[in-house]
Amino acid sequence: MESRLTRLEAVQTMLLEIGQKSSSCTDISEFLQAVHAALGRIMYAANFFVALSDHEGPANQVRFVYFVDEVDEAPSRDELFELVPGESPTAAVILSREPIVMTAAEHVSKRQDNAGFGIGTIAEHWMGSPLLDQNHQVLGAVVIQSYDKQHTFNEEDQALFKLIANHVSSALQGLQSMDRLERAVQERTVQMQHEVAERRRAENIQRALYELANLSATATGGSRLNHQLHEIISQLVPAKNFLMALYHPDTQEISIPYFVDEKDEHAPVKRFDYGVGMSSYILQRKQAMLLDRIGFQALVDTGEMEHPLGNVEISSWMGAPMLLGDQAYGVIVVQSYDDKVQYTQNDLDILAFMASHVAVAIARMQADRQIRHAKETLEQQNAALESALTSLKDAQGELVRQEKLASLGRLVAGVAHEINTPLGICVTATSHLVEELKLTREDMANGVLDEDGLNQFFDIIDQSLKIMTTNTQRAAALVRSFKQVAVDQSSDDIRSFNLRKYLDEVLLSLQPKLKGKPIQIEINCDEQINMASFPGAISQIVTNMVVNSLVHGFEEGQPGKIKITGKVEGDNVEFDYSDDGVGMDSATLGQLFDPFFTTKRGSGGSGLGAHILYNLVTGALGGTVKVVSAPGMGLHYKLRFPKVKRK
Numbered sequence: 001m002e003s004r005l006t007r008l009e010a011v012q013t014m015l016l017e018i019g020q021k022s023s024s025c026t027d028i029s030e031f032l033q034a035v036h037a038a039l040g041r042i043m044y045a046a047n048f049f050v051a052l053s054d055h056e057g058p059a060n061q062v063r064f065v066y067f068v069d070e071v072d073e074a075p076s077r078d079e080l081f082e083l084v085p086g087e088s089p090t091a092a093v094i095l096s097r098e099p100i101v102m103t104a105a106e107h108v109s110k111r112q113d114n115a116g117f118g119i120g121t122i123a124e125h126w127m128g129s130p131l132l133d134q135n136h137q138v139l140g141a142v143v144i145q146s147y148d149k150q151h152t153f154n155e156e157d158q159a160l161f162k163l164i165a166n167h168v169s170s171a172l173q174g175l176q177s178m179d180r181l182e183r184a185v186q187e188r189t190v191q192m193q194h195e196v197a198e199r200r201r202a203e204n205i206q207r208a209l210y211e212l213a214n215l216s217a218t219a220t221g222g223s224r225l226n227h228q229l230h231e232i233i234s235q236l237v238p239a240k241n242f243l244m245a246l247y248h249p250d251t252q253e254i255s256i257p258y259f260v261d262e263k264d265e266h267a268p269v270k271r272f273d274y275g276v277g278m279s280s281y282i283l284q285r286k287q288a289m290l291l292d293r294i295g296f297q298a299l300v301d302t303g304e305m306e307h308p309l310g311n312v313e314i315s316s317w318m319g320a321p322m323l324l325g326d327q328a329y330g331v332i333v334v335q336s337y338d339d340k341v342q343y344t345q346n347d348l349d350i351l352a353f354m355a356s357h358v359a360v361a362i363a364r365m366q367a368d369r370q371i372r373h374a375k376e377t378l379e380q381q382n383a384a385l386e387s388a389l390t391s392l393k394d395a396q397g398e399l400v401r402q403e404k405l406a407s408l409g410r411l412v413a414g415v416a417h418e419i420n421t422p423l424g425i426c427v428t429a430t431s432h433l434v435e436e437l438k439l440t441r442e443d444m445a446n447g448v449l450d451e452d453g454l455n456q457f458f459d460i461i462d463q464s465l466k467i468m469t470t471n472t473q474r475a476a477a478l479v480r481s482f483k484q485v486a487v488d489q490s491s492d493d494i495r496s497f498n499l500r501k502y503l504d505e506v507l508l509s510l511q512p513k514l515k516g517k518p519i520q521i522e523i524n525c526d527e528q529i530n531m532a533s534f535p536g537a538i539s540q541i542v543t544n545m546v547v548n549s550l551v552h553g554f555e556e557g558q559p560g561k562i563k564i565t566g567k568v569e570g571d572n573v574e575f576d577y578s579d580d581g582v583g584m585d586s587a588t589l590g591q592l593f594d595p596f597f598t599t600k601r602g603s604g605g606s607g608l609g610a611h612i613l614y615n616l617v618t619g620a621l622g623g624t625v626k627v628v629s630a631p632g633m634g635l636h637y638k639l640r641f642p643k644v645k646r647k
Contacts, residue, residue, distance in 0.1 A: 007042060011160055014038040018167045028052075028175050029077075032066035035168055042160065044151040045144055046070055047123070051090055052131070052140035052172070054080055062094065062140060071147060072120040093128040093141040099162055101153065102126045125152040129165035133173050142168055201350075204236055226258035233354055237318075237347045239334040243267070245279040246330040254279050254330070261311070262337060268309045277309040278319055279331040286328065288320040288352035290343055316343045320355035322362065329362045331355075426468045433464040494645060499529040499538070499566055499573065506542050513550060518559035521546075525566035529573060533645035537620040544613045545577050545637065553581025553635060568643065572623075575639040583633045592627060621645060 017038050025031040032050050039045045049067040060083045067074040075081070083091040089107070093100050102110075107122045123145035131139040142165050146152060153161070230242045244258040252274045259267035274280055281299070282289060291299070296317050299305040316336040322329040332355045336343065440457045443449040503523055514521070546562065554560045558581075565576040584592070593614040617625040623641025 010042045011163075014042060014164065015167055018164070018171055021171070025175065028065055028172070031171065031175055032168075035164075036066070036068060039144070039164060043144075043153070043157050044146055046151075047145045047147065048143070049074075050131075050140060050142050050168075051081075051094070053094070053138060062090075065140075069120070069145075089126060089128060090141050090143060093130050093143075094138050097130050097132065097136070097138055099129040099158070099165075100127075101158055103152075121147070123147050124149050127153050127158060127161055129162050131165060131169040131172060133169065139169055139172055201236075207235075229358065230258065230260065233332070233334070233351070236350050236354065237334060237343070238336065238341050240341075241335045241337070243279075243333040243335075244330065245333070247274065247283060247328050249328075254283075263311050263313075272309070276307045278305055278317075278333065281305045282319040282321050282331045282333075283328050286321055286323060288318070288348050288355070290345065290348040291317045292342070311337075313337065315339045316341060318343050318348050318351050320348070320352040322355045322359035324356070324359040324363050327359075327363070329359045332358065422472065426472055429464040429467045433461060436460045436464075494532060494534060496530065496532045497535050498527070499531055500525045500527045502535055502538065503542065503564065503566070506539050507546075510543065510546055513547065517550065517554075518557070519550065519554065519562060520560075521562045521564070523564045525564065526568060529566055529568055529643070531573070531643050531645075533642070534620045537616040541613050541616055541639070542577075544610070548610065549579040549581060549635070553579045553583075555582070569640075571642055571644070572640050573643055575641070576637065577639070578634060578636040580634040583629045583631050583635060585631055589627065589629050617641060 018035060021031050021034045025034070036045060036048045039048065047069045049069065050065055051062040052065050054061045054063055061080045062083060063077060063080060064075045065077055083094055085091065085095055089100055089102055103126075104122050104124045107126065111122070124147055126143070126145040128141050128143040130141055133139055142161075144153070144161060226244055229244070230239065233239050233242070240260075241262055242258070242260045243256060246255050246257060248255065253271055254274055254277075255271045256267045256269070274283070278299075281304075291314075293313075293315055296312065296314055300308050300312060314335045315338055317333070318335070319331055319333045321331055332351060334343075334351065436457060440449065440453070443453055500523070503525060507521060507523070542564070549560075549562055560580055562577070562579045565574075567574050592610050594611065614625055617623050617639055621641035622645055623639060625640075626638040627635065628638070629635045
């Protein structure tokens with residue numbers, strides 16, 4: 001009775017230890033080791049193991065998380081064993097969810113009935129109990145066995161073992177939950193570390209791209225640009241040995257503007273033909289490549305990569321083409337001679353990504369250089385055009401001045417010719433009068449002068465004086481008109497004048513041009529239009545209009561009519577000029593005001609008449625000009641300009 005009480009106290013102490021260990025332990029193996037030690041104090045437990053279901057794997061697999069045996073070797077904790085019905089007593093306990101107690105004879109009998117029953121050595125006495133959670137789901141099994149006939153398990157041992165299994169089940173639920181939680185925390189920690197690393201990697205790439213974009217926008221090329229590019233890529237991948245090769249499609253060559261290597265101070269060649277070396281190999285395939293020492297040497301040995309350049313004793317090698325669409329700009333190569341520095345696919349992806357952005361940067365810099373060159377060329381061309389335009393304007397101004405002088409010269413010639421006639425008549429009348437006076441004196445001296453002869457002499461004097469008066473007045477009017485028109489055409493001063501009277505003076509000065517031509521000029525102008533403007537401009541405009549009509553509007557000997565109308569509309573003068581000549585088509589009309597355009601090239605036309613007219617109306621007079629014409633319908637100018645022009 002005393003021994004039974006002592007055992008019950010030991011059982012109670014063990015159960016308390018199980019509870020304490022379940023709350024203090026975090027490792028299942030440590031907990032089961034404590035259970036094993038406590039169990040050994042109340043019963044024989046030299047051979048003890050626990051199999052737990054694998055919750056992360058298939059439901060019919062278990063792991064032996066704790067295994068102590070005098071005969072059999074302990075399986076690996078990481079090894080999974082599949083539960084097959086009838087294969088082992090442990091599987092039978094787990095699959096049936098019932099405790100099993102089995103002697104050696106029973107084990108042998110079952111093995112004979114089912115070949116292969118049991119994996120390990122047959123025990124003299126074997127006892128297993130399922131580990132069930134609160135939902136009666138199987139967690140695994142706890143087994144105790146004896147290879148010694150002196151140590152067997154009675155019914156009390158079996159009841160105690162079942163009770164202990166229940167407490168172990170409860171403790172294992174908490175430990176597994178804690179274990180799963182710790183594993184989840186560890187997994188999440190690893191995941192977060194990976195995410196942080198990926199985020200840091202993405203930030204580094206983003207910063208590198210920003211630096212690359214800033215570099216391409218501010219740099220103009222050269223070794224400084226390549227060195228900074230090397231530094232940018234070195235922030236992302238180990239790039240102690242770095243090479244940049246540029247492709248020149250026009251010469252089918254590859255140049256090496258930048259080269260940094262641990263073993264070679266200078267690049268083996270600065271420029272070589274396309275098709276040689278690994279740079280050509282990468283460009284031909286237009287894809288990034290990652291090689292180790294064996295792979296690199298295989299390319300050399302098989303001749304797939306022709307004529308390697310530089311040191312081939314590499315440990316790891318990466319090359320990425322700088323591509324923009326189908327346009328290849330070159331290759332970026334990094335390599336390692338250190339076996340500890342081995343590039344990965346992630347490194348290759350980063351290098352290829354950066355190489356594509358370097359291609360964009362190179363294309364941008366090339367485009368900027370082309371734009372700057374084109375801009376400089378355009379600026380030079382613009383300067384040349386501006387110089388030519390200035391010269392042209394000077395020449396045009398000189399031609400216009402000469403045209404004005406020529407027009408004035410023709411006016412002088414016409415007026416001189418016109419004045420010659422009345423002056424000639426006056427000279428003839430004077431000579432005749434002198435001769436008659438001489439004859440009359442002789443008659444008087446000889447005493448033959450009678451009254452009839454004296455009256456006849458008086459008649460001759462009267463007639464001669466009338467002829468002389470008429471012709472001198474005519475000449476004086478021509479001179480006065482010419483003088484005013486000539487002064488106005490050569491002067492840029494504003495003065496007051498009456499438009500109708502001034503038109504009469506201008507047309508009077510044009511009489512030599514109109515003489516002998518069957519052209520009628522009709523003036524319908526308000527006599528009250530008093531202007532303060534540039535009369536010389538109006539004189540030049542009317543002169544050019546009339547001369548153009550005579551030269552271009554009417555054929556030689558063709559009769560015609562010119563009509564000039566002037567009226568006031570508010571503060572402006574509406575001035576219309578029309579002829580009924582041959583007119584012009586729309587194409588010719590569109591070129592009417594162009595400098596040097598004329599329909600009488602080679603026949604005395606300079607092509608400046610209408611051009612001068614347009615400039616005078618829109619410039620000096622500050623007005624507008626419109627023109628309407630059609631073949632056979634003559635030409636009609638509509639001018640509008642202010643009555644009072646202010647400088």
